[in-house]
Amino acid sequence: MTVFIIRRLLQAIVVVFLMSLIVFFGVNVIGDPVDMLINPEADQAEIERTIRALGLDKPIHEQYLFFLKGVASGDFGKSFIFGEPALKLILHHMPATIELALVSLVMAIVLGIPLGLYAGLFPDQRISRAIMAGSILGFSLPTFWVGLMMIMLFAVYLGWLPSTGRGDMAEFLGIRSSLWTRDGLSHLFMPALNLALTNISLVIRLTRAGVREAMHQDYIKFARAKGLTTRRVVGVHLMKNILIPIVTVLGLEFGNLLAFSVVTETIFAWPGMGKLLIDSLLQLDRPVVVAYLMIIVLFFVIINLVVDILYSVLDPRVRLRDQGT
Amino acid sequence: MKSIRHSLAILAASTLISAPALADELTIALASEPTAMDPHFHNLGPNNAMSRHIFDRLILQNEKQQLMPGLATEWGPIDDLTWEFKLRQGVKYHDGSDFNADDIVCSFERAPNVPNSPSSFATYTKGKTVEKVDDHTIHIKTASPYPLMANDVSTIPIVSSEAGCDGTTEAFNNGSATIGTGPFKFVSYSPGDSIIVERNDDYWGDKPIWSKVTFKPIKSGPARVAALLAGDVDMIEGVPTTDITTLAKNADLALSQGVSNRVIYLHLDHDRADSPFVKANGGGAIDNPLRKLEVRQAISRAINRDAIVDRVMEGVAIKAGQLLPEGFFGVSDNLSPVGYDPDGAKELLAKAGVGDGFELTIHGPNDRYINDSKIAEAIGQMLTRIGIKTQVETMPRSVYFKRASRGGPGETPEFSFILVGWGAGSGEASSPLKSLIATHTPDKGWGASNRGRYSNPEVDALVTKALATVDDEDREALLAQATEIAINDAAIIPLHYQVNTWAAKKGLKYIARTDEATLAIGVVKE
Numbered sequence A: 001m002t003v004f005i006i007r008r009l010l011q012a013i014v015v016v017f018l019m020s021l022i023v024f025f026g027v028n029v030i031g032d033p034v035d036m037l038i039n040p041e042a043d044q045a046e047i048e049r050t051i052r053a054l055g056l057d058k059p060i061h062e063q064y065l066f067f068l069k070g071v072a073s074g075d076f077g078k079s080f081i082f083g084e085p086a087l088k089l090i091l092h093h094m095p096a097t098i099e100l101a102l103v104s105l106v107m108a109i110v111l112g113i114p115l116g117l118y119a120g121l122f123p124d125q126r127i128s129r130a131i132m133a134g135s136i137l138g139f140s141l142p143t144f145w146v147g148l149m150m151i152m153l154f155a156v157y158l159g160w161l162p163s164t165g166r167g168d169m170a171e172f173l174g175i176r177s178s179l180w181t182r183d184g185l186s187h188l189f190m191p192a193l194n195l196a197l198t199n200i201s202l203v204i205r206l207t208r209a210g211v212r213e214a215m216h217q218d219y220i221k222f223a224r225a226k227g228l229t230t231r232r233v234v235g236v237h238l239m240k241n242i243l244i245p246i247v248t249v250l251g252l253e254f255g256n257l258l259a260f261s262v263v264t265e266t267i268f269a270w271p272g273m274g275k276l277l278i279d280s281l282l283q284l285d286r287p288v289v290v291a292y293l294m295i296i297v298l299f300f301v302i303i304n305l306v307v308d309i310l311y312s313v314l315d316p317r318v319r320l321r322d323q324g325t
Numbered sequence B: 001m002k003s004i005r006h007s008l009a010i011l012a013a014s015t016l017i018s019a020p021a022l023a024d025e026l027t028i029a030l031a032s033e034p035t036a037m038d039p040h041f042h043n044l045g046p047n048n049a050m051s052r053h054i055f056d057r058l059i060l061q062n063e064k065q066q067l068m069p070g071l072a073t074e075w076g077p078i079d080d081l082t083w084e085f086k087l088r089q090g091v092k093y094h095d096g097s098d099f100n101a102d103d104i105v106c107s108f109e110r111a112p113n114v115p116n117s118p119s120s121f122a123t124y125t126k127g128k129t130v131e132k133v134d135d136h137t138i139h140i141k142t143a144s145p146y147p148l149m150a151n152d153v154s155t156i157p158i159v160s161s162e163a164g165c166d167g168t169t170e171a172f173n174n175g176s177a178t179i180g181t182g183p184f185k186f187v188s189y190s191p192g193d194s195i196i197v198e199r200n201d202d203y204w205g206d207k208p209i210w211s212k213v214t215f216k217p218i219k220s221g222p223a224r225v226a227a228l229l230a231g232d233v234d235m236i237e238g239v240p241t242t243d244i245t246t247l248a249k250n251a252d253l254a255l256s257q258g259v260s261n262r263v264i265y266l267h268l269d270h271d272r273a274d275s276p277f278v279k280a281n282g283g284g285a286i287d288n289p290l291r292k293l294e295v296r297q298a299i300s301r302a303i304n305r306d307a308i309v310d311r312v313m314e315g316v317a318i319k320a321g322q323l324l325p326e327g328f329f330g331v332s333d334n335l336s337p338v339g340y341d342p343d344g345a346k347e348l349l350a351k352a353g354v355g356d357g358f359e360l361t362i363h364g365p366n367d368r369y370i371n372d373s374k375i376a377e378a379i380g381q382m383l384t385r386i387g388i389k390t391q392v393e394t395m396p397r398s399v400y401f402k403r404a405s406r407g408g409p410g411e412t413p414e415f416s417f418i419l420v421g422w423g424a425g426s427g428e429a430s431s432p433l434k435s436l437i438a439t440h441t442p443d444k445g446w447g448a449s450n451r452g453r454y455s456n457p458e459v460d461a462l463v464t465k466a467l468a469t470v471d472d473e474d475r476e477a478l479l480a481q482a483t484e485i486a487i488n489d490a491a492i493i494p495l496h497y498q499v500n501t502w503a504a505k506k507g508l509k510y511i512a513r514t515d516e517a518t519l520a521i522g523v524v525k526e
Helices: A002-030 A044-053 A060-072 A086-121 A126-140 A143-157 A182-214 A218-225 A230-259 A262-267 A273-282 A286-314 B002-018 B045-054 B101-113 B149-153 B169-173 B221-229 B241-249 B293-302 B305-312 B342-351 B372-385 B397-406 B430-437 B457-466 B472-488
Strands: A170-172 A175-177 B025-030 B059-061 B067-069 B072-079 B082-087 B129-134 B137-141 B184-190 B194-199 B212-217 B253-268 B317-319 B359-365 B389-395 B417-423 B492-505 B508-510 B523-525
Touching: A002 A060, A002 A286, A086 A126, A086 A175, A086 A182, A086 A230, A086 A262, A086 A273, A086 A286, A126 A182, A143 A182, A143 A262, A143 B221, A182 A230, A182 A262, A218 A230, A230 A273, A230 A286, A262 A273, A262 B221, A273 A286, B025 B221, B045 B184, B045 B194, B067 B072, B072 B149, B082 B101, B082 B149, B101 B129, B101 B137, B221 B241, B221 B492, B241 B253, B241 B492, B253 B293, B253 B372, B253 B430, B253 B508, B293 B342, B293 B372, B293 B492, B305 B317, B305 B372, B305 B492, B359 B372, B359 B397, B372 B389, B372 B417, B389 B397, B417 B430, B430 B457, B430 B472, B457 B472, B472 B492, B492 B508
Parallel strands: B025 B212, B359 B389, B359 B417
Antiparallel strands: A170 A175, B059 B067, B072 B082, B082 B137, B129 B137, B184 B194, B194 B212, B253 B417, B253 B492, B317 B492, B508 B523
């Protein structure tokens, strides 16, 4: 198991390196940020000064080597726009995104699994059909549209929830979060639900498919025949067997929630990493974009690792080792 | 029963009394967020607008960008090379310390020298030496006569010599150095989330009516509108033009509009004989027709400015005939927007020897100015109608501006015919004349945004003379004259002046500013 983890981490380093190479040169090809950063009234000397100050006067490969040297000592460079270390900026925006992603993951599990279970156990009921139809909508409606509609309905017409932003924060167990206040939760609800919609639908469909398939398996029939209660058959025998694909997908989706909640964060003006990424991309703030994507790649690697470990917990038959070795 | 009715009446009465009184707290949604609380870090619109709340300048610009006393009560040249500023007495910083001449000296030193600054104030401090005469008098010297001294000085935020001058940008962001003399005190800064300021009760000028102001950056236009409709914010800036009609009908809201100092214009290649995006019919090479005055005039006449204002801008713009709208310093009285005259345009083309037209590509940004890509499309159609077959290509500003300024070989402008905008930060005509019209001369800092490489010695001479003329009236006449020559020569083709829209809850009004800034002191109760 230790060897497995070490090997995985080594692979991660290679992936992160390649990614930084692609993004660094890619962003450079698009353009340079000087014309957006500088006051239009600035004269040529001032433009030159800014280009030099950002290190953009040097050839691109030199800039990259310089960047690598910094990374080796934990310095991802300073944001062109904010003048602050890119890593610090990202870490500053991370808690808001983690909060959002966690709540939306919990929503996906808490709503998705029971609904999917119901739809799978009683496929012919009208409610089940409604659930399945709803899940199609959840999949196919674009997030930004649903987000705006939610704002129109809950914030503008009904006035139940605040439209944008992050609410009051409080400290609990040493963690500063808006999860601990009423105001914070009311701000969190809509963006989290918006972000969760696709995943709720996904979990519903996965669970339903799993249930439908597993119900005809011999072990379920046998458990029934043994006279176990339905509760135990469904809760233990069935659930354990259908959870593996759900855990896999949710793990990957959690990565997606963390990394690319861009649309939701923009619509709800949520001060998280996704908004930072899109702003940085639009302004070609290369240090932030590169550092961000490197961190995200690390995230995905770690999440996949955790998912693999969870497999072995859920299904003892799964051994942790690389295929083919 | 009677008692219930009685208490209901009291309840109704009490809500009636409390409801109309607006709270003294204000929440404003911003379309673009400042990048730091350090007033000298980034010389750009959103930052400068935000720093106006906390930090004063020696001279302030009012909503029409006219100069008015700030921390200086009087100013003027005492000889050709020296300007004297008398400082306001008895002004205190937010931390209780006194304001004096030392603060000016160190602020002018700090402003151009902030580490990692993406755009510094060097443009305005360059060539000026600040000297303290006594605690409340300073002299600013230049090497040659410099009439724009007051305009330049009005851009530099003054920080405290004790608390601010040695402060890092980080110290300003966390509030320990964010101590000014302005109408508001810093409370908190949470990037991406909110900036909070509270009233400075000891302010030397008109005290703000708002005890606490929260700024929330909401970049997405629809989300900003929704936040206003939901009552989460009291006012928004940058109302999308598509929403203006709907919001104007909403009885719970009030719109405030005002013309800005920003002209949207077309720049054409005056320089290259073989311009990359000008082709003969069928795509062959052609001697750049944009260099002929008749062709430039034809293009100007082919453009239906009324249609652009009415249809594309939904009425929220003013058609332009020169570099700055009426009322600004250095504007010519003899220029008016060119009328729509497609037949006249065709005749002019024939006169220039290109009666059959030619092929042209217009380049423009698609996320910089209000409806920029739609304007470019409209221009393309209008020019095609007179025989100049025009292709439209728009791109994000992150790509566009670099290519438009230095994308070609040898860092020359890449395009032949572009749509751009210019906001005169100084609020007078020398700003666009110097940057857009004057000959591209990097040593002098002229023509930095002259992406058409227009060059006219006559205009250059007038601008040079104007910039050495301290007398306001003479200078104004010289600037107007230079503008007339440039516009009549179609150095650029002005389209319209942008009009900005703010929307607020009913009962609030925003005093629209020509510099497009959103300031809490401009929000008044009606």
